[in-house]
Amino acid sequence: MRILLIGYGKMGKTIEQMALSKGHQIAGTIDHTNAGTLANYTPENTDVAIEFTHPEAALGNISYCLKSGIPVVSGSTGWLDKFDEAKQLCEQNKGAFFYASNFSVGVNLFFHFNEYIAGKMQAYKEYHVSIREMHHLQKVDKPSGTGITTAEGILAHYPNLHGWVGDDDTQKDKLNIISEREPDVVGTHIVTYSSEVDKIELGHIAHSRAGFAEGAVMAAEWLKGRQGVYGMKDMLNL
Incomplete structure (x- = not known):
């Protein structure tokens, strides 16, 4: 082609x-x-x-x-x-x-598993869900498009959360996306479900473009x- x-x-x-x-x-x-x-x-x-x-x-x-x-x-x-x-x-x-x-095929499998896990975890109200994404310093948009897509997959199963907010804001009824920019980071996305007694994480780390x-x-x-x-x-x- x-x-x-x-x-x-x-x-x-x-x-x-x-x-x-x-x-x-x-x-x-x-x-x-x-x-x-x-x-x-x-x-x-x-x-x-x-x-x-x-x-x-x-x-x-x-x-x-x-x-x-x-x-x-x-x-x-x-x-x-x-x-x-x-x-x-x-x-x-x-x-x-x-x-x-x-x-990335791996990221899209991550999206798929993220939606599945969100569908199960929403029943367990003791777990607080959040997203962290890390990219290189030249990344213009914040949060990343991948971070937003990850958030949308979670929000589809959490009717009590009304949209997402960036890391400069925290609201009880919104999903928090924490963005970090560091040298030489291709792309990392981590979804965390945290309770007082334990923590569950689903992540994707890209090694190259x-x-x-x-x-x-x-x-x-x-x-x-x-x-x-x-x-x-x-x-x-x-």
Whole structure:
């Protein structure tokens, strides 16, 4: 496949290496230095786009792809307040859009187990649930998209919790997400159920970006020939 990389930072470069190792071609790369060249890419020279950029740029990039007929896989986080707009654009243009806050197969299994455990633990009111996420210093959004997705999986089973709050705030009726930024941390997410007598934890620790890149390329391969809005649950049949 001819893959356009929109966003050419650490993740974009890792995806490039993964795509090439799987026999794909790179149709081009877009970053802040050549953002205007995005208009040069069409279905005639691009089979799919993989988009990992900043929150303020994500929707514009996704919109261009959908309006131009290019299937797009996005992993940008921090823009999900506009996600419904992207879904509508996909439907209007009969396009193909794949979104995940995290493309790691391991993380998506973590999401699956997180929801299952939350469904069981909500009956035990003596346990207080919280989330801690750690990333590298360059991580722009806080909490992480993966942390928010983890929170949503818990909140679906906790009717007494009304949304989540970041670590600068604590409210009894909200789920707390503690965010930490440290050098050289790829990504760590830990869900803790704590009582006066013990503690239960479910966690995922990424050792490198390779797992994220492999999942993004898998999503691009899977999306080809499809129409609609999809996510990792669809691809992994979870």
